[in-house]
Amino acid sequence: MTQEQVKVQPKSMEWKYRLIESLAPVLGFLFAMVVMMVTVQFIGESPIKALSAILTFSFSQAGIAYIVSQSIPLIIAGEANAIAFQAGVFNIGVEGQYLFGALCAGVAGAYLNLPTYIHIPVVILAGMLGGMIWILIPALLKIYKGVHEVISTIMMNQIASAVILYLVNGPFNGVRGVSQSFNLRTPYMEPTAVFPSLHNVINSVTGLFGFKFPHYVAVDLSWLIALIVVVVLWFLLFKTSLGLRIRWIGQNISASVYAGVDVKKTLLVTMLISGAIAGLVGLQEVAYISKFFTPNITRGLGFTGLAVALLARNNPLGVIASGLLFSFLSRAGYGLQMYTKVPNSLIGIISGLMILSVVVIDQILRRYARTLRRREVG
Amino acid sequence: MSKVDTIKERIPLIELKGITKAFPGVVANDDIHLTLYEGEIHALVGENGAGKTTLMKILYGEYRADKGEIFVRGKPVRITNPSVAVALGIGMVHQHFMLVPGLTVLENIILGSEPVKNAVLDIKSARQKIEDIMQKNAMPVDLDTYVEDLPVGLQQRVEILKLLYRGAETLVLDEPTAVLTPQETTELFKTLKALKEQGRGIIFISHKLNEVLEIADRITVIRRGRVVGEMPIEEASKEKIAEMMVGKPVVLEVENPRIEVGGHCLVLKDVVYEENGVKKLDEISFSVHAGEIYGVAGVEGNGQEELLKIISGEIYPSAGEIYITDKVVNRISPMGRRQLGIGHIPADRQAQGLFIDMPLYINVVVGWHWRKEFQKRGILDYKVMRSTASTVVKNFDVRTPSVEVPASALSGGNQQKFVVGREISFDPTLLLAAYPTRGVDVGATEFIYKQLIDEKVRGKAILLISADLEEILALSDRIGVLYRGKIIKEFRREEATPEIIGLYMLGVKEE
Numbered sequence: 051m052t053q054e055q056v057k058v059q060p061k062s063m064e065w066k067y068r069l070i071e072s073l074a075p076v077l078g079f080l081f082a083m084v085v086m087m088v089t090v091q092f093i094g095e096s097p098i099k100a101l102s103a104i105l106t107f108s109f110s111q112a113g114i115a116y117i118v119s120q121s122i123p124l125i126i127a128g129e130a131n132a133i134a135f136q137a138g139v140f141n142i143g144v145e146g147q148y149l150f151g152a153l154c155a156g157v158a159g160a161y162l163n164l165p166t167y168i169h170i171p172v173v174i175l176a177g178m179l180g181g182m183i184w185i186l187i188p189a190l191l192k193i194y195k196g197v198h199e200v201i202s203t204i205m206m207n208q209i210a211s212a213v214i215l216y217l218v219n220g221p222f223n224g225v226r227g228v229s230q231s232f233n234l235r236t237p238y239m240e241p242t243a244v245f246p247s248l249h250n251v252i253n254s255v256t257g258l259f260g261f262k263f264p265h266y267v268a269v270d271l272s273w274l275i276a277l278i279v280v281v282v283l284w285f286l287l288f289k290t291s292l293g294l295r296i297r298w299i300g301q302n303i304s305a306s307v308y309a310g311v312d313v314k315k316t317l318l319v320t321m322l323i324s325g326a327i328a329g330l331v332g333l334q335e336v337a338y339i340s341k342f343f344t345p346n347i348t349r350g351l352g353f354t355g356l357a358v359a360l361l362a363r364n365n366p367l368g369v370i371a372s373g374l375l376f377s378f379l380s381r382a383g384y385g386l387q388m389y390t391k392v393p394n395s396l397i398g399i400i401s402g403l404m405i406l407s408v409v410v411i412d413q414i415l416r417r418y419a420r421t422l423r424r425r426e427v428g
Numbered sequence: 429m430s431k432v433d434t435i436k437e438r439i440p441l442i443e444l445k446g447i448t449k450a451f452p453g454v455v456a457n458d459d460i461h462l463t464l465y466e467g468e469i470h471a472l473v474g475e476n477g478a479g480k481t482t483l484m485k486i487l488y489g490e491y492r493a494d495k496g497e498i499f500v501r502g503k504p505v506r507i508t509n510p511s512v513a514v515a516l517g518i519g520m521v522h523q524h525f526m527l528v529p530g531l532t533v534l535e536n537i538i539l540g541s542e543p544v545k546n547a548v549l550d551i552k553s554a555r556q557k558i559e560d561i562m563q564k565n566a567m568p569v570d571l572d573t574y575v576e577d578l579p580v581g582l583q584q585r586v587e588i589l590k591l592l593y594r595g596a597e598t599l600v601l602d603e604p605t606a607v608l609t610p611q612e613t614t615e616l617f618k619t620l621k622a623l624k625e626q627g628r629g630i631i632f633i634s635h636k637l638n639e640v641l642e643i644a645d646r647i648t649v650i651r652r653g654r655v656v657g658e659m660p661i662e663e664a665s666k667e668k669i670a671e672m673m674v675g676k677p678v679v680l681e682v683e684n685p686r687i688e689v690g691g692h693c694l695v696l697k698d699v700v701y702e703e704n705g706v707k708k709l710d711e712i713s714f715s716v717h718a719g720e721i722y723g724v725a726g727v728e729g730n731g732q733e734e735l736l737k738i739i740s741g742e743i744y745p746s747a748g749e750i751y752i753t754d755k756v757v758n759r760i761s762p763m764g765r766r767q768l769g770i771g772h773i774p775a776d777r778q779a780q781g782l783f784i785d786m787p788l789y790i791n792v793v794v795g796w797h798w799r800k801e802f803q804k805r806g807i808l809d810y811k812v813m814r815s816t817a818s819t820v821v822k823n824f825d826v827r828t829p830s831v832e833v834p835a836s837a838l839s840g841g842n843q844q845k846f847v848v849g850r851e852i853s854f855d856p857t858l859l860l861a862a863y864p865t866r867g868v869d870v871g872a873t874e875f876i877y878k879q880l881i882d883e884k885v886r887g888k889a890i891l892l893i894s895a896d897l898e899e900i901l902a903l904s905d906r907i908g909v910l911y912r913g914k915i916i917k918e919f920r921r922e923e924a925t926p927e928i929i930g931l932y933m934l935g936v937k938e939e
Contacts, residue, residue: 289808292806294790294797301783304779308762
């Protein structure tokens with residue numbers, strides 16, 4: 051009887067439902083683009099002209115190179131947010147964690163004297179450690195006192211801003227004299243701690259397709275770091291038992307407790323991993339581009355990382371695509387600003403709209419797929 | 429005969445004619461006719477997936493029928509969405525309530541149709557109107573309590589009040605008793621009878637034949653999308669309905685041999701659990717042997733939840749000792765206890781037993797992911813997980829297109845079969861079975877009963893917790909009655925009758 055019933059079932063259309071579910075980012079992007087074009091029209095600029103401005107500015111050799119290079123910190127920030135989201139944690143504090151992590155990395159690079167093959171790993175670990183330290187308090191507060199991480203991590207962001215100012219003004223100040231307040235920074239990193247360039251390696255590959263990254267675009271060790279983070283996170287989440295438990299607590303705490311998962315421990319581990327990854331966000335800038343830490347370091351990457359993760363639906367591989375997309379959008383903004391009278395800030399609105407529509411479309415598609423599945427099962 | 433005539437003279441409140449609805453691969457409703465008169469309780473029974481819910485969703489405007497007509501008071505109508513249904517006086521109480529926990533009862537009732545006077549919310553008149561409805565129907569609820577603080581029975585009452593407040597004449601109740609205690613069920617039935625007296629029509633969807641026979645005036649049986657029988661209550665019997673539902677005679681009296689019992693698998697010795705100074709469990713002592721089913725009977729809320737949690741390890745006892753196969757486990761975590769060989773069919777499959785959006789091959793390791801065959805050095809072996817899931821699906825007759833679909837795609841009965849199958853498959857020495865057939869149809873219930881009895885015969889110890897006295901009596905070798913956190917009486921199956929157990933359950937008799 052059992053076998054007969056198994057046979058009677060129609061052939062599963064599961065792959066089709068999965069496809070439907072994964073369409074949200076694409077549809078959201080298209081929708082946002084359409085809205086942008088309409089808005090451009092309202093501003094009184096030609097949508098065609100705006101589009102061509104975006105395309106020529108973004109897809110020149112330099113444009114592509116910048117987009118790829120500048121996507122690196124976005125991808126890392128996206129991963130830091132994605133793993134937290136997978137466990138149902140809103141790590142709004144990636145911002146503060148990377149500020150503090152970047153400071154730690156800068157300090158480790160400037161004040162230690164080590165051979166390069168040790169110094170660089172130490173700089174990387176210092177960044178990760180800084181990020182972990184900065185998430186530890188919110189993590190402990192959440193686990194033992196039930197304090198919501200959104201509130202505590204936002205407060206930690208404020209504290210981070212103040213603390214790095216204090217530390218770079220005080221103990222880790224690298225410039226003395228008149229220009230101090232303008233050029234506030236830590237001392238230059240030792241040459242042994244500076245990230246090596248990967249131009250030769252990368253260009254020897256992309257050269258085969260006739261593409262070279264210009265020397266003024268950052269192509270450095272942080273690319274490799276981002277790649278490792280992506281692969282490791284993907285493997286962790288989808289191939290390991292710990293990853294399964296992380297995804298479980300993100301979906302349903304009471305079922306996780308039923309399954310025997312140590313929810314507190316898993317939450318702590320996840321948040322620490324998220325913090326450690328966040329600590330890597332600023333490394334490209336600190337250890338390759340400027341070679342010191344400054345409180346004037348690029349801000350806001352943590353918040354963009356939230357959007358990057360959301361658009362990728364917290365999939366570590368998807369984060370690459372969405373990181374590139376956000377990098378493209380920011381480039382597109384400059385393109386618009388330069389060649390048309392459309393303000394750059396429109397891109398900010400479009401990014402927001404894109405996130406919003408992806409979230410909404412995602413829900414609609416998931417429900418649609420669920421209905422289709424139910425119909426199939428009957 | 430005369431009663432049938434009087435029914436015929438009344439105006440049909442609702443008439444469904446030739447309703448047909450096909451989904452890809454399955455005809456959910458096939459030429460269904462259903463008539464509901466004023467002042468009638470019409471029971472709609474059928475197995476899970478027979479098409480009852482689809483039919484009601486068509487009536488309520490959530491689905492559109494492919495073919496067929498709907499008449500309300502003799503007039504043809506097109507119900508394109510639920511608000512049309514509401515306007516036509518049709519109301520539905522879903523199995524999962526649609527209430528906002530953080531709002532008060534009053535706010536929940538008026539939500540969506542708030543009375544407005546001079547552009548300001550007119551709470552006063554709403555309150556008056558609701559109080560009138562409550563008084564007229566003898567359904568009191570404190571309007572200023574927050575819904576999250578109400579027991580399930582009263583939440584359901586709020587749902588019904590919501591419908592009455594919107595002037596519903598036809599009430600559709602989807603398995604309303606699935607979540608209720610026997611007392612709450614009695615209360616609900618009183619309410620339903622009162623509503624019927626006022627001339628309202630009620631469509632009552634249920635699996636529980638006893639209840640159907642108690643409350644309904646007429647019964648329509650659906651099987652595989654077709655009406656297989658319609659009869660007035662006088663002509664119905666449990667056996668007859670059950671046979672129509674599944675298409676073959678169901679042995680509701682399951683064969684349950686008593687076998688030679690082995691050693692203790694679970695012992696509780698004077699276990700106390702205190703929460704905020706209240707003794708939720710009060711010096712509980714009992715033991716379950718290998719080869720027996722120990723049934724815990726009792727009205728819900730007398731400590732069942734805490735008893736389960738204290739054995740599974742989610743909470744630790746304040747005093748006393750718990751032994752699992754002669755080992756004290758008082759402070760051992762849920763994971764540690766599972767590793768000692770506890771299988772656990774949870775009370776709520778959707779909230780606890782399954783990750784509803786994850787595929788079956790992941791759900792098959794819930795609670796068992798630590799087992800060696802599923803991981804090597806912390807890396808999951810999806811191949812083994814998939815094949816295990818396929819085995820469970822095959823052995824436990826879970827109807828699903830594949831193990832790749834998320835658990836949410838399965839019907840409730842099939843979800844439950846999957847959970848039961850999973851917990852049995854890993855060969856536990858002790859099986860905790862909490863409400864194992866809640867919300868499950870007759871066919872699946874019988875199947876699950878057989879599985880539990882088979883496990884017992886194979887020498888497993890089973891602790892059964894259920895609100896269904898019949899289930900307890902059908903399965904248990906020994907029965908303990910839980911009352912106010914205490915096992916106040918133990919019976920051997922032979923000495924137990926529903927009446928006597930009932931008296932202890934309600935605390936009328938105490939040792």
